[in-house]
Amino acid sequence: MSEHICAEIVPIFEQLDHDELLKISSLVVHHHFQKGEVILSPNTPSQLVIVAAGAAKSYQLSASGKEQLLSVLDAGDFEGEKNLFGVQNQELYVETLKNSAVCTIATSEFQQLLENYPSIALKLLKSNAEKIAALEKQNQLLNHDSVEQRLATYLLDLAKIKNNDQIVLPMKLKELASFLGTTPETISRKLHIFSDRALINQERHTITIKDSTALEELKNA
Template identity: 25%
Template sequence: MDIAKQMQMQEIALFKGISDDARKVLSEQARRRTYRPGEMILGETDAVRAFYVVLTGQVKLYKSSPEGKEQTVSLLGEGEPFGLCTAFAVEPFPVNVMALEDSMILSIPGPVIEAVAGKEPALLLNVIQILSRRFKESMSLIESLSLKEIPQRLATFLVHALKKARGDRLVLTITQRELAKILGSTPEALSRAIRRMSNEGILESGGRTITVLDRNALKLLSEGE
């Protein structure tokens, strides 16, 4: 029995509330693999039936067009799962998944997750809660990309980021180019938006550090006011 693996799984929100026996089954069947920055974890249309959790590092989920254009769908960090849609059936994976930094990924076969979920209501409830949150985030992304200009998109991103931050100082874990992809923008347009917000006294920017000076103005901008 891999005690270290079980201890890691205890810290993952998805497995909160499940029995020790269920956690033992999952840990015995789980596999860990390390990925380097820029290494593909899963490709769009890969047929898989498995479930994944980011143990360390950070990954991005993104769509790409035949012309090479990318749209980042989500960034996931430590303890966050992906592959919920392929855990219970063999389906083409809907997005690409790439490591942004050195990352360790835990994978569990879909049939194992399905067997445990049939006996553990807490696991199913956790899955529903995560899917609900992801759906809400997807709707917010669609609204932002289709209805908002670049400064508003950036303001919306920062408002959400502040909810997880301590204080008004944000240290981005991604490059400005990656942030531009999330916002459906270009690095140049993003730089102009940051410069404008800095000139208006909403924030200060230096490297990957953004300090919000006026939360109220930031919120109003995110709402289009």
């Protein structure tokens, strides 16, 4: 497993020259985690975690103690940046979905870095704004009162993002269920209902939207 990839693959470190990358690499600690390990929680030290290879999920716990999925982190994605600005992490968890290579940067050292390289702070800001936009969208999703509305909205949004009526679900149904605030069983049933009504075609994780107008009506019902 390569030991010096993090700084090069992360978007916020793009466009830095070789010397700058070297300085960052000296602050980075490399780890390897098995599938299912919790790598960031309210109990772990304050740090930025970067997924170098593999995948992880970030989530918070609901009142009843269940996972509420926030996002799936693939290679190059990171989480915990609010730790870097002195915000105490009280609710955020990050757990590996596969065996993964993960890099961490401690808060104190990163603050030093931000002072020396303001361009990194700007990229972090942009990335953070995008993350907030995604969370606002999910918040809007969860405000729809029925699962059918939430699922219809999600599918239409995904098709819009990909600019294609044929979409591939980016996560397991179990995770999609958590993302939409429901159960895998209900997701499975609703997808079948949509298929029966000829709103979509489903072949495993590949879904083709056949009647977007009907789905639009459903989500606004």
